[in-house]
Amino acid sequence: MDITVTAEEPKDSKLVATLTVPAADVDRAIKAAYKEVANKYNFQGFRKGKAPRPVIDSMVGKQNILADATNDVLAQAEPLLLDQLDIVPVGDVDYGENLEPVAEHNDYVVTVTIDLIPEAELISYDPVSINMPPAEVTDAEIDQQLEVLMGYQAHYDEAEEGAEVATGDIVKVTVKDIENGERFAGDDRMLMTGSGMLPEALEEALVGMKVGDSKEVAFEMPGAPTEDDQEPEPVHVVIDVTLNEIQVKHVPELTDEFVDSAFGFENVQALRDAVAAEIKADKDQHLPSLKEERVIVELTKRSELEEVPEDYVKQVHDEIARQFLQDLQAQGQTVDSFLQMRHITMAQLMADMQEQAAEHASQSIALDALARHLDLQLTEDEVKTEFADVYGVKDVDKVMADFKKNGQMPAVRQTIRRSRAVKWLLDTAEVTEVDEVAEKRAADNQ
Structure with a gap:
């Protein structure tokens, strides 16, 4: 198909163009539409595929045949239209409400409206300025990774009498449900502060408590999913929390002896070198x-x-x-x-x-x-x-x-x-x- 396209200047992210399909391509589409109907249906007195156009027109309707041919013409022409204009439309190409059907031996001319990706200007086209982590590994990055590794080696001991809960401690609490707090209720529930898994209000309430203290805590929780997948209404939760026990996190000292026994490296420096190599590989990739x-x-x-x-x-x-x-x-x-x-x-x-x-x-x-x-x-x-x-x-x-x-x-x-x-x-x-x-x-x- 050898189409012709003329386009106006885009306005308000819309482009209006005139598409012309040659009469020869129109005639081929009409012929194909008749042939498809002739092969699809049985017409009395004619072998399948051999019914003449007047018979098909009387039984199926000429306008229906031309409508099918029009759809076929536009289906073939639209990709070529977009390619010639070199545009990616937003949504479907609009052919108007009163689309005229094709006619035999005539070029098919139609005006289309295409929504475009909006264009914008930038306040500056100069090179941008950004901050980036160093390509080489820093001591701070190694120290951070070592802290994570040593955190896996930590153990917890019961806090001294009179101690207050600090971020990172594990606590045992008794929780009573006052309002919508069934999921939290229970005796000797173990919770880890600083884990990011607790509601913020509960986290704040726990820090600073001593064994035997009780507090009423209120906060909002996400509601249950709705059938129509809309954002659920939050649920207001009120619970009573009594602190029973505090377990304090203790991280072993990073020594050559500990590194050898826990990680299999000769000394701390060897471990740092291995961690640095892993960080460097990750940096090179990301x-x-x-x-x-x-x-x-x-x-x-x-x-x-x-x-x-x-x-x-x-x-x-x-x-x-x-x-x-x-x-x-x-x-x-x-x-x-x-x-x-x-x-x-x-x-x-x-x-x-x-x-x-x-x-x-x-x-x-x-x-x-x-x-x-x-x-x-x-x-x-x-x-x-x-x-x-x-x-x-x-x-x-x-x-x-x-x-x-x-x-x-x-x-x-x-x-x-x-x-x-x-x-x-x-x-x-x-x-x-x-x-x-x-x-x-x-x-x-x-």
Whole structure:
């Protein structure tokens, strides 16, 4: 099919274009529509597939045949339309409410309206500035990892008489349900403070208590999932807590002898060297993606677009959800098992996806703005090369032809332009190395 497309200048994220399909392609579509009906139904007096058009018209209706042919013409033409315009639509192409059917021996001309991904300008197109952890391992990072390792070797002893609960202690408590606190009620319940697993109000109430103390504690808890997956109403909980026992965490001293017995290293330095090697390997693997994430975040802050349209966020959300389900299926998981493993509700999962979609949509718009500013034009050979690299195919021409037939090439070119914009950001970014672990440890110790 050899279509002709003329487009107006986009306005308010909408593009109006005129699509013309040659009469020869229209006639082929009409002929195919008649043939399909002739082969599908039995017409008295005629062998299957041999009924003439007047008979089919009288039995099926000519307008129905032309309607089928029109749908076929547009189904073939739409991918070519998008490819010529090189656009990724938001939602479906709008052909108007009163779409005229095709007519034999006539070009088919139709005006279409296409919603576009919104364009935005950036307040600056200069290279971004970001902070990054050092590429080399720091003492603070090693110390932090050693503290985690030594935490696994800790033991708990009953606190001295008169001691107060401190963050990190394990406590035994008796909990009485006053209002909606059935899940907490019980005698000698063991709770770990500082674990992040307790409601904040309960955590705050426990710290500072002495054995024998009692407190009434009130807080909000998430409600049960609703049938329509809406965010459930919070539940007000009131419980009475009596402290029965405090167990204090004791971490062994990090000595050569302990390192040898617990970890099998000759001395502390040998353990530090091994930990440093693990941290370095992790940095080599993850720092590139962290840098990419940070440069994109900084670029997105420069966008002058106040709000991303809901339709585009929804489209991105659907893509994220589709990829999520594909990943689960590849791992042999179900959505229910994923929710149970993460201890979250469907409503919480959907809210997280919605947040991801809004963030990704904003970032995509910012990258598109940078790509336009950099005038990142693509030759057909460049598209072929990157297509082969990304999709790992041998017969690039055949696969690209299939993508074009399905209207997917604009999305491929869009992805390549965004990738090049990211590369420019990475190559030009002003990076300041900051020992973030050391800064956080210092802040925590203040």
